[in-house]
Amino acid sequence: MTSETLRSTLLLIAALVSYDSLAGKNWPNFRGDGSSTVTADLPTRWSADEGVSWQVDIPGYGQSSPVVWSDHVYVTSSEGPFQLACQVHSFDLTTGKKLWTTRVEATTKVENYFRNSRAAPTCCVDDAGVYSFFASGDVTAMSHDGKTLWSTPLIKNYGEVANERGVASSLAQTDDHIFVLIDHHGPSYLVAINKSDGQVTWKADRGDRVPSWSSPAIARSGDRNIIITSSADTVDGYDVATGESLWQLAGLQGNHIPSATVVDDLVFVGSTTVYGGATDEDAVAGSNCCIELTHDDDRPGYKVRWGAERANSYYSTPLAFAGYVYYVNKVGVLYCVNQETGEQVFAKRIGNPCWASAVGVTHSNGEQLVYFVLKNGFTIVLRPGNEYDQVARNQLYDADAMMEARESAEKQRKTNSVPADQAKPKTGPEKVFAGMPERQLHQMFSYGDPMVYGVAVAQDRLLIRTGQALFCVGGEATQ
Template structure:
């Protein structure tokens, strides 16, 4: 979810093998087929196809660990308008969204060459639901999805559309026209999740709230499951159970698992405190969830949970879950938790990183990094990257002990740019940065793509 300035003012993973490694060829085949069913056009190491990549925020390959405002930044591009979504990458192209206008009257989808930053095409649209933007109202917050057929974009104005990789519109619809206006008061921050043939969109607000499944090829609704009207900005994520996809929604006090083919609720965890912003994170059969502390003056309900780990199980032949452990120290105020190399990472609103053993929940360390993170952490190689909202990335050695190896600034000076045009040039990050916020990150082909409200950076040559 790349919608953190909104909620900051409202509230102060790879898939490792399960513990019992499959011992029969049939079980291995079932596992492989299950993974293929999730992403029919399988993403490779040079792709980052959605929010947190494939939903676990883990990148394959080696990535840079040190850079400065003048070294290690391949290019910087000024974007039109403003946006809080993360970039996505497919086939050497970076896709990013933005909106412009006092009432968010214009929406944009941009395609950029990942190597050079050169704009390949731009699609403009008129959002259905207008709203005056402010520091507490979202602006192009949902992150797109991409696959071999193109890119799928959702805007908080209700527009949902599919474009080819050449920028041609395949289909477009308005969820606002179909199901009613969004009534969250602060916009929509939820990003779509995807399987090979379906998009999944979560709308949680004071008005009509639902989880929606949409056919990728046609844009038609497969199913729609209504939810209790609450406020939430988290995104759904796809898990796998017995080779079949399952949609996990951690939002607004509950965590619910839904059957991907029907929208039927399979299981539900109540009394989750503060999970309005961080999404669930999947690592094999483990589900990490996070949330801030309760804002209520009243004591949280008996048995309330805020941050912890669940495990998907089958009980009496029915899909369910069990609570594996609860984090006593770890808190995720904004960024989604990360499972990486058997360690669960949480980061809170003041930049305290807490690590727990993924299997047991044992507390490993709680240490301060350079600052709070609104973008999601990324695990890559031997390191975990925390992209601070103020432009400094803290790099930790992955493992059960705290070891910070680098603090990398994305910009140094505090002056505003001389030109507001859309341009790409090395070293542009050294010219300005006053008031900028890092919202979202993608990782592909050994490079990080970091998005602020108005700019996109490529870190790594």
């Protein structure tokens, strides 16, 4: 085979993989291909009694989203007072049968506390295997049958993280590398890790940063891939091959939790007001902005297209779909703005915030719908347009199931509680809450289980993940 033939073959494979993601066969990363849009024939109506094809328990507790490759679903969880038992689980997409669980021995202790990150980073997956990342700093590659291929301990190698809520940034990937972002009160960095052997290819130092939990995203600028990080009050572009800093948009407020959404040459940034952080609502609204990627004289750049007037994006990432951009704030207000201008189209209270990012779905008949899976397990199905057009509101579990999940989560928290004499003193905003009863904190921050943390769409199925369970909506019911 000639080098040109080999190159053409590799390009074809890459194109097919991209098509599979867009067409809904695979969901390989946090938010699928990074846009949270997909072509799929999802149901629009279901309930706790009808339409849920299967449901399985996940050992331990986790806040990551599912990812899908072929007929395998992957999720993570952790257990123990210091989350020393980190786990990757594989389930059959059609039946929900657990295929395997592989344990990752944590190299750094992380307190198991409901206000902390608990197995929050989402895996990424490709045809060679699944790549996980935990708050302990351990990045691990596994084969599709659960065999560990390599493990790289970032925090052990580069120092502890001063982030009062733990590490929650999900992985991004290209064909050859995975990328990890760690921003905290200390030496922050972005690293590229070779998929084949776990070696760090490059490390881009970011200085002392505001603690953040957003995830990097891959974009295309001209003839090269770049990494977009929307985090710690800036948006940065890095060269995928070298880690070179290409540009930075500074002066933002509140982009510590939502990640950037990339659609072609546009980047949509999400920001929110947070305790102990950004409090200027006007500045935060304007930081929910649209950036256009530019390319002059072989040098990638950017220009700001618009900043929103009243948008606010809490835990979930903004969704750009069908000519609109959607944001959901911390009290469950949905903001819809025009994608071209940033002008507000409408604002509507939908009943609960979203911790899982919304998904834009194009059905095979051309119909376009937006699925908002709320923190409390209800799903709002919305038809895009200049007015709020609700198609359905679906319940995932009934009151009995909610009570059972709540009791299971409380039992798990007690089992994994850190002995008082071993707990580190709380810092930052968490210091204020250190002496308050857990029940009071649950009420204050609406942290009552079961909570929906993440979703995925693959092969006409909607996967919904709570802390201790995985649900599949669509397909033929097996239970």
